[in-house]
Amino acid sequence: MTMDLPDLDPITDDQVIVVHLDAGMVGDRLDKALARALPTLSRGRLQALLAQGAVSHDGAVVTDGSSRAIPGDYDITVPPVMAAEPRAQAIPLTVLYEDADLIVIDKPAGMAAHPAPGTPDGTLVNALLHHCGATLSGIGGVARPGIVHRLDKDTSGVMVAAKSDRAHAGLSALFATHDIERTYIALTRGAPSPTLGRIETLIGRSSSDRKKMAVLKSGGRNAITDYVVQARYAVPAKPGAAPLAARVACTLQTGRTHQIRVHMASKGSPILGDATYGSGSPALSVRAAIEQSGLTRQALHAAVLGFVHPVTDEALRFETSLPADMARLEGLLAAL
Structure with a gap:
């Protein structure tokens, strides 16, 4: 095996390290083989770079470190080292x-x-x-x-x-x-049924995609979301027909990673604009509304946060309106 190392001291821009794995490395786990070939990067660091899509083999991106190594050149893009302490930036806050x-x-x-x-x-x-x-x-x-x-x-x-x-x-x-009030507003594809309910599942890492969370039959952590459908949009004329979209208030009883996004998707009503959990496509009219609204992210807003002040014991509760992109989308959905 051979490797072509750039000057890494100091790193000011992305650096590309080219590692050649020969036939003697075939059959080993890729992350393990790369770590042996490149002792300047830990196996854990290489696994993270693989997951980020920073490793390619003969021009094709490779993300699965558990796959078997095959001979050839691997290009590893190493980003600049982050500062140990974040710097202050004059970014406006509401x-x-x-x-x-x-x-x-x-x-x-x-x-x-x-x-x-x-x-x-x-x-x-x-x-x-x-x-x-x-x-x-x-x-x-x-x-x-x-x-x-x-x-x-x-x-x-x-x-x-x-x-x-x-x-x-x-x-x-x-x-x-969980002694805290947290309610989110979601605009969803279709509407969860029934219109009022509790979703209680186990949530953990997806076995098929470690970057995603999923509802699990075993393992994971208990996750509870109470929800209520506040409005239904573009309801077909036929009796009992489901709406094309809805406004749903989701109150967290637990706080798992991506909990509301996973739970809404598990009910068949993923959040509009959610590229990670929004399997399937909204109706054509809903897609047009999303494009016209300018929404480029999941339509999810943390609207309410309530808690007892940990120092003064004062009861505090804050509620905010939908931001402009979600408000525009809701107006367009209501007009369908």
């Missing part, structure tokens, strides 16, 4: 509430909660570091100070962050025991 211990914001869609591979900056943490300065709680670690819960990057809505360590510990305890 602040709903703030005191010495915590801050509540209305997060826009497209903003990640904290830095991660592929999203080194432009996150809520970067904005909070600029807004709050040295007062931001450090319990969450250098990569995510103040963060006690997350919204998906493309989910908008209410989030709370801790400014003091005492508030961080108290908020973390509230989320751990």
